[in-house]
Amino acid sequence: MIELKDVSKKFGTVQALDGINLVIPRGKIVGLFGPNGAGKSTSLKMIAGLNRPDSGEVRIDDKLPGQRRDIIAFLPEIDYLYSWWTIKDAAAFIRAFYPDWEEDKYRELLKFLNLQEDMKISKISKGQRAKAKLILTISRQAPYLLMDEPLSGIDILTREEIINTLIRDYRAGEQTIVISTHEINDVESLVDEVIFIDNGQVKLEGNADELRAQKGLSLAEIMKEAFRNAQ
Amino acid sequence: MHSKWKMFGQLYRKDMHQVLPELLLVIILSVAMNLAILLGSGIMTQLLIGPTFMLFGLAVLLPLISSFKTFRQEWNNKTVYLLMSLPVSGGMIMGSRLLALVTQFVTGTIVVGVGALLATYHIIPKELIDMSALHSLLSNAAAYKYLAVVSLSGLAYMLFLFCNSLFSQIVGRISRKLSGWITLGAFIAVIWGSQKVLELIGIGQFSGTLSENNAEVIFQNIVMPAFTSYTIGYLIFALLLFVGSVIIYDRRLEV
Numbered sequence: 001m002i003e004l005k006d007v008s009k010k011f012g013t014v015q016a017l018d019g020i021n022l023v024i025p026r027g028k029i030v031g032l033f034g035p036n037g038a039g040k041s042t043s044l045k046m047i048a049g050l051n052r053p054d055s056g057e058v059r060i061d062d063k064l065p066g067q068r069r070d071i072i073a074f075l076p077e078i079d080y081l082y083s084w085w086t087i088k089d090a091a092a093f094i095r096a097f098y099p100d101w102e103e104d105k106y107r108e109l110l111k112f113l114n115l116q117e118d119m120k121i122s123k124i125s126k127g128q129r130a131k132a133k134l135i136l137t138i139s140r141q142a143p144y145l146l147m148d149e150p151l152s153g154i155d156i157l158t159r160e161e162i163i164n165t166l167i168r169d170y171r172a173g174e175q176t177i178v179i180s181t182h183e184i185n186d187v188e189s190l191v192d193e194v195i196f197i198d199n200g201q202v203k204l205e206g207n208a209d210e211l212r213a214q215k216g217l218s219l220a221e222i223m224k225e226a227f228r229n230a231q
Numbered sequence: 232m233h234s235k236w237k238m239f240g241q242l243y244r245k246d247m248h249q250v251l252p253e254l255l256l257v258i259i260l261s262v263a264m265n266l267a268i269l270l271g272s273g274i275m276t277q278l279l280i281g282p283t284f285m286l287f288g289l290a291v292l293l294p295l296i297s298s299f300k301t302f303r304q305e306w307n308n309k310t311v312y313l314l315m316s317l318p319v320s321g322g323m324i325m326g327s328r329l330l331a332l333v334t335q336f337v338t339g340t341i342v343v344g345v346g347a348l349l350a351t352y353h354i355i356p357k358e359l360i361d362m363s364a365l366h367s368l369l370s371n372a373a374a375y376k377y378l379a380v381v382s383l384s385g386l387a388y389m390l391f392l393f394c395n396s397l398f399s400q401i402v403g404r405i406s407r408k409l410s411g412w413i414t415l416g417a418f419i420a421v422i423w424g425s426q427k428v429l430e431l432i433g434i435g436q437f438s439g440t441l442s443e444n445n446a447e448v449i450f451q452n453i454v455m456p457a458f459t460s461y462t463i464g465y466l467i468f469a470l471l472l473f474v475g476s477v478i479i480y481d482r483r484l485e486v
Contacts, residue, residue, distance in 0.1 A: 011407065012408070045486065049315070050316065050485060050486045051485045066481070069316060070318035072316070076312045078309045078312065079309065080309050080310055080311075081313065082248075082308075082310055083308070084248065092241065093241045096237045097238050097241070097318060097319065
């Protein structure tokens with residue numbers, strides 16, 4: 001279970017998180033939704049141990065994020081791989097650090113997403129880089145998978161491939177996936193739980209099906225309504 | 232098997248790749264100059280001996296530049312996201328970087344040193360070389376000891392500079408503003424402070440008189456103790472800076 005207890009974080013004069021409280025149960029796909037600058041990326045980076053709270057605390061299975069890096073697979077929005085690497089180099093690097101790496105799954109995903117191991121990171125398209133990052137992240141059997149805007153700037157066909165891959169490889173009940181995005185329509189069908197955040201605070205949270213049934217609206221419309229009410 | 236060695240090996244490979252352009256520059260320049268000297272003839276060839284020795288400066292300076300370059304690149308290219316997500320401590324991340332810098336420094340200076348000696352031997356007229364004196368120097372165990380002590384002193388100081396570079400950059404990265412200036416300030420402050428501390432405790436200073444006219448006695452009684460204490464002093468500073476860097480990396484550093 002991932003817990004953020006009263007977590008605040010300020011970058012200069014910008015209050016990125018403002019006393020946020022979150023509980024993300026194990027075994028669910030959770031959508032972390034909100035507009036740009038809402039605090040989604042900061043929340044994920046806190047969980048991944050890349051940012052530290054100014055106040056409050058983050059716990060993953062009752063331990064600090066820095067102590068749980070082995071069970072977290074983090075897919076940041078930015079290109080974080082060395083440009084001189086081939087996909088094979090990147091896989092060899094990651095494989096050395098994580099015992100939960102699944103070689104068969106990696107090979108199968110390469111084929112499924114139509115990538116070759118000898119492709120150089122600096123030479124492939126943005127969509128191919130997104131797919132390569134996805135393969136390197138989900139080839140691990142990590143209990144927690146954090147994805148920050150995995151579909152941002154990706155064409156519609158590649159988006160579909162990514163979502164289909166996630167659906168195909170998700171281990172229900174065992175794995176927790178947190179997807180942060182402001183493009184809700186793309187992942188609407190994927191998520192079990194949703195958390196809407198804005199200005200570093202949780203505006204609405206709950207089970208996706210229940211929220212949709214209660215309000216008779218799509219998740220994108222619910223988010224718009226929640227933010228209109230908040231303003 | 233997911234051993235620490237395997238992890239360290241991957242980090243070291245990555246770090247060596249980052250310092251490779253500077254290392255190759257030193258090797259290529261040194262080899263090119265030596266080939267020009269060995270294959271050429273005339274006064275112009277002999278004049279190349281000066282720049283061949285000057286390459287030592289490059290072999291010493293470039294690893295220090297690499298230490299700043301590679302760290303900055305990790306942040307600018309966002310690869311720090313990958314590094315900081317890894318389930319290892321800052322000790323391993325920093326240790327592999329330090330080893331890559333030491334490899335760069337040692338390889339570069341050895342290549343330049345061997346090349347410069349060969350070039351010198353080649354251009355000096357053979358009739359001017361006192362072969363018996365050269366033979367006696369080469370078979371003198373004390374000469375190797377002195378060379379080793381002086382080389383270790385140089386290596387200790389470079390280790391100190393590399394650790395200082397890592398430390399000051401990490402200190403600089405704690406702040407989101409004026410990071411470059413804080414890095415520069417910390418780097419200079421550590422050099423100045425360490426010098427002061429060594430002066431205060433009298434380490435690395437020559438004590439005794441030079442009235443003795445036997446070079447070996449001067450080396451044995453005055454130069455060697457000074458170099459040895461100097462080496463130990465800078466190794467201790469390097470260790471402290473390394474430990475400080477690891478602590479800040481593990482507890483304070485953010486992307």
